[in-house]
């Protein structure tokens with residue numbers, strides 16, 4: 001299996017990253033459209049916020065009008081990998097749009113096949129169960145699945161790096177980038193053991209209130225632990241005692257004693273992150289995210305065609321064969337495809353300098369396809 005495909009092959013330029021600007025140039029930027037979307041202000045909502053889904057529904061209608069004017073969307077299909085994030089985003093888009101809708105939440109698990117369905121959300125422990133999902137939509141839900149249908153496909157760990165099979169490759173790109181960025185900023189005082197202990201501890205969901213589940217914040221905190229302003233234990237004690245609640249509190253602490261920061265490089269980095277975070281930028285650690293972009297590019301389609309399958313699933317972020325097959329089937333029926341990713345722009349697009357060297361946005365980079373073909377299992381004709 002040596003064929004390659006990109007997210008562009010799934011959805012063209014109808015790709016939305018975290019900032020809610022479609023890559024499709026004929027669609028307006030979020031900053032020019034938030035009021036038309038009915039949002040209260042220009043702050044970009046996150047995926048769990050109902051405002052995010054309101055924006056998606058608006059974008060889908062506009063996108064449909066570009067290539068099929070006069071066709072009103074009436075159905076929603078959502079393909080994702082997390083019951084919480086994708087499930088909620090799906091329910092929110094369905095509520096915001098008023099369309100009928102169904103979601104598929106997939107993962108590959110080494111256990112007996114199990115599928116379940118509740119309130120339109122179909123959960124399966126095999127990606128190949130997408131074929132059953134489609135049969136169920138047609139037979140028991142009487143879904144039209146045509147030009148009136150919007151299909152949202154989640155990118156991270158769904159279309160690319162299938163959860164349960166190939167998702168570690170995505171995490172690996174981020175962790176390698178985070179560690180390399182922190183190591184670069186700390187120079188000679190960087191201690192990998194200290195960094196990894198801090199990262200492993202603070203990456204846990206119980207610290208999401210502190211980190212806002214934001215890897216930029218996590219990277220900053222790990223960097224400051226590595227800078228020896230406090231030990232990890234001091235920090236955990238302050239968190240437990242409520243003396244520290246948000247990452248911003250820690251940034252203020254550092255700001256109050258920035259003269260103690262070892263080295264001009266770290267000081268400059270703190271100043272930059274502090275200014276951006278104070279300004280409300282949700283991804284203030286630009287160096288880390290740009291490194292994440294490069295580490296992700298390194299893992300897209302870079303192994304030779306002859307690489308063993310096991311190695312490919314560890315070292316490469318692959319296109320999910322089952323998702324590719326079902327998306328092609330939806331597209332052949334005239335459905336509108338939108339790909340969504342939670343990556344910030346800095347982790348998804350090359351810098352201007354890299355773009356001049358030929359680097360592409362992540363969704364335009366072909367990678368090897370991995371998984372089981374379900375094309376023959378999908379219904380033929382209409």
Ligand SMILES: [Mg+2]
Nearest residue numbers: 081154156157
């Ligand atoms: Mg995902």
